[in-house]
Amino acid sequence: MEKITCICVMRELFQALSLLESRLLESHGISLNEAVVLCSVGTETVTASTIVSRTGMTPSHASKVIRMAEEKGMLERTPGTKDKRQMYFVLTGKAKTCLAGIREQGVEIPEMLAPLFREHQV
Template sequence: MKTIYAMCDVFKAMRNFEKTFEKTYQITLNEAMILCALKEASEKVTATHLSKQTELSPSHTSKMLRILEEKGLIVRSLGSKDRRQMYFQLTPTGNQRVTELTFDKIKIPKLLRPLFK
């Protein structure tokens, strides 16, 4: 039972952190992971690549990409060799948003602080 209560505390701390993160940056943690993966990429990348890099399911990655595109943080383009292939990259606004992602603006729950040292 102790383990289950400990896990509940971790989930509560994560939920609180996610709420604060989303309120501060107007994006979710999953969206932020995709933006960071795009920032680290040296060129345009596919949804499959992003799904593998972030370990999000392909369907969830697709949903996050659609939301980020609607927010104007990423753009998609067709492949030049295979027009069925979609590639994604940050917009200037998306690039700026990634640069702004610092944890000094967010209070980290006590339980999670050891992860940020």
């Protein structure tokens, strides 16, 4: 694929992801990054470094998204018992309700992304 074509396809992908995020915000009140962080936590109690490794975000970006999720009441932070500097995160009831709503109601997927989601339909 020609390099400029690759960039143009990436632009279209970025636009599709932006549309997906807009729909997610409108229907469920969370950003795409927040949803990714919540999914990476799941039913576990995890550290920020676990969230970083599961999401592929940089530590500084993950920290910002974690803080935003905390401000929305979606994540609860607790210090470690042995090392008080080590922070652990768990989903709140509000986050669990939000994720359940996404599972039940879904989000309208932009056409460009639809083939990716068809592979993962349950």
